[in-house]
Amino acid sequence: MKRDFELNLPFFEYGPKAYMYGKKLLELCRHLDKLGNIYDVDIIIDPQTVDIRMIAENTSERVKVFSQNLDTLPIGKGMGKNLAEALREAGAEGVMLNHAECPLSLQEIAAAIRRAREAGLASMVCGDTFAQIREIASFAPDIIVAEPSELIGTGTAVGKDYVDGCLKLVHAINPDIIVLPSAGISCGKDCYNIVKAGAAGSGSSSALALAADPFKMAEDMVSSVRRAWDELHKYQKAII
Numbered sequence: 001m002k003r004d005f006e007l008n009l010p011f012f013e014y015g016p017k018a019y020m021y022g023k024k025l026l027e028l029c030r031h032l033d034k035l036g037n038i039y040d041v042d043i044i045i046d047p048q049t050v051d052i053r054m055i056a057e058n059t060s061e062r063v064k065v066f067s068q069n070l071d072t073l074p075i076g077k078g079m080g081k082n083l084a085e086a087l088r089e090a091g092a093e094g095v096m097l098n099h100a101e102c103p104l105s106l107q108e109i110a111a112a113i114r115r116a117r118e119a120g121l122a123s124m125v126c127g128d129t130f131a132q133i134r135e136i137a138s139f140a141p142d143i144i145v146a147e148p149s150e151l152i153g154t155g156t157a158v159g160k161d162y163v164d165g166c167l168k169l170v171h172a173i174n175p176d177i178i179v180l181p182s183a184g185i186s187c188g189k190d191c192y193n194i195v196k197a198g199a200a201g202s203g204s205s206s207a208l209a210l211a212a213d214p215f216k217m218a219e220d221m222v223s224s225v226r227r228a229w230d231e232l233h234k235y236q237k238a239i240i
Contacts, residue, residue, distance in 0.1 A: 005064070005093045005142065007044070007122075010041055010195055010201045010202075012041050012191070012221060013145075014028075014044070014204060014205070014208055015045075017068075017101070017205055022054075026058060028208075028215070029059055030059060037060065039223055040226065041201075044065075044066055044124070044203070045063060046068050049067060055091070056091025056092070065092050066093065066122070067087045068095075069095065069102055070095040071083065072114075072115040087119070087121065093122060094116070095116050095122070097116075106132075109139060110139045123143070124142065124143040124144075125141040125145065127145070127146050129148075133146055137169070137170045142177070144178070145180045145203075163197040163198055166179055179199065180203060181194055181197075182194070182202070185204045187217070188224035191221045191228070195225050196228040196231065201225060202224075202225050208221065
């Protein structure tokens, strides 16, 4: 199946995990949709499977809905599994794979990326170590989320050296892969720093879901992504 997924840069990814769901999640997704249009930032949201259709049908094309996982079974038997074609029909445009809370073997990652392609889904694959990220890049996913597992949920974000290392490593293998260095994002400043360091975007999970005012935090983060991107690329153009 031909995949029609398009992602404009920069982008912001929100992973609610199991912190947020249903109507409360939809309210925040609609707000992110609005912010995405205001700041010209595409939004990826990877909700609970049962919320995929609700979010896809109540947001604009600015929002790209990704499943939190995918099983590689074909159409047929498979009780309790996430069928790729069913995710696509529900409104998913892609799938996240190998998050630290739902790890896969390298063989499973490769098979899931192939299965996602068959169903017309984009693949966003998480990697921990540089060695693992190198292997994942060889499978040619659409996006690699490079995040050291020890920083996830800590509020300590990755630094410029890590961003530089990830970009060089991945793009030496496949320059078409979008790289999202992440983990430990707690505020707009973290988003700004990561994008200013050269990342294609930034994202958040628990910091946004558990914020005292998620709507305010969302605007801080999305606007910071836009500002950092504009500053970085204006500077790059100026020195060319």
